[in-house]
Amino acid sequence: MSKIEIEELAKRCHAAQTAREVNSEHCRELFQRALAEQDQQAWSVIYQEFGTMVTGWVYTYSRFRETGEDTAYFVNEAFARLNRYGVKHAQAGTFEKLSSYLQFLKECVWSAIENHLRQQKKDALWAAFSLEEEIAPQQLPAPDPVSDRAELLAVVRQALHATMQDDEREQIVVEEAWGYGLPPRTIHTKHPQLFSSPAEVNQVKHNLLKRLKRQPLLKELQVLTG
The missing domain is CATH 1.10.1740 (Rna Polymerase Sigma Factor; Chain: A)
Known part of the structure; x- marks a missing residue:
C-alpha cells in the first residue's frame, strides 16, 4: 500500500x-x-x-x-x-x-x-547455585524481593533433599555452599579430608545440579528448565 x-x-x-x-x-x-x-x-x-x-x-x-x-x-x-x-x-x-x-x-x-x-527467578537461582568458584557482584542479577528468594530457596531445598544421595560430601556442599553461601575454596579449606581441591567441590555441585534439573518439582515451577 x-x-x-x-x-x-x-x-x-x-x-x-x-x-x-x-x-x-x-x-x-x-x-x-x-x-x-x-x-x-x-x-x-x-x-x-x-x-x-x-x-x-x-x-x-x-x-x-x-x-x-x-x-x-x-x-x-x-x-x-x-x-x-x-x-x-x-x-x-x-x-x-x-x-x-x-x-x-x-x-x-x-x-x-x-x-x-520467571526469568528473574531463574537468574537468581543460577546465581545462588552457581558452578563458578567466585562471582563478581556486578555479574549477579538484581536480587528478588526477600520473600520471593526465600520461597525459591525453600523449593530448591525440597528438591535437593529429594535428589541428595547418602554422601557426606554432598551434604556438606548443600549445607555450606547453598545454605551459608561459602565459596568452594573455603569449603575445601575446611574439609581437606573430603575434597582434594576447590574443583572437586565444584564437581559435587555440578553433579547435584544435573540431578536437580531433572526434579519434577522444579520442572513444574519452570524454575531451572523451560
Missing part, C-alpha cells in the same frame, strides 16, 4: 480514537496491514497511536512493580510479542475486529511481565 493510503488510515484511526469510537475499522485495518502484510509504516502508526494505551496496561498490571523495569521496556516487549505470535492469526483472519487485536495485545503485556519475572 502507498504511503498516502497509510497516512489517511492513520488520520481516520486517530480521529476514531479521539472520539472514543469502539472497533474502528480504520484502526483494525492498520493492525491488519502491520501484521498480515508486515507493513512497517503501519507498524509505526499503531505503535504511536496505541503506545499510551499499552503503557497503561503495563502500569496497572498487578505484578509490574515486582519487575524493577520501566513501562517502556514492557511496551516494546508487548509489541514484539504481538509481531511474533500474532502474524499467523492476522493472516488467517482470526482478528475480525479492533477489539480482538487489542485483547491479544493486552495478553502480550501480561505474558511479557510474567515471563520476565
Whole structure:
C-alpha cells in the first residue's frame, strides 16, 4: 500500500480514537496491514497511536512493580510479542475486529511481565547455585524481593533433599555452599579430608545440579528448565 493510503488510515484511526469510537475499522485495518502484510509504516502508526494505551496496561498490571523495569521496556516487549505470535492469526483472519487485536495485545503485556519475572527467578537461582568458584557482584542479577528468594530457596531445598544421595560430601556442599553461601575454596579449606581441591567441590555441585534439573518439582515451577 502507498504511503498516502497509510497516512489517511492513520488520520481516520486517530480521529476514531479521539472520539472514543469502539472497533474502528480504520484502526483494525492498520493492525491488519502491520501484521498480515508486515507493513512497517503501519507498524509505526499503531505503535504511536496505541503506545499510551499499552503503557497503561503495563502500569496497572498487578505484578509490574515486582519487575524493577520501566513501562517502556514492557511496551516494546508487548509489541514484539504481538509481531511474533500474532502474524499467523492476522493472516488467517482470526482478528475480525479492533477489539480482538487489542485483547491479544493486552495478553502480550501480561505474558511479557510474567515471563520476565520467571526469568528473574531463574537468574537468581543460577546465581545462588552457581558452578563458578567466585562471582563478581556486578555479574549477579538484581536480587528478588526477600520473600520471593526465600520461597525459591525453600523449593530448591525440597528438591535437593529429594535428589541428595547418602554422601557426606554432598551434604556438606548443600549445607555450606547453598545454605551459608561459602565459596568452594573455603569449603575445601575446611574439609581437606573430603575434597582434594576447590574443583572437586565444584564437581559435587555440578553433579547435584544435573540431578536437580531433572526434579519434577522444579520442572513444574519452570524454575531451572523451560
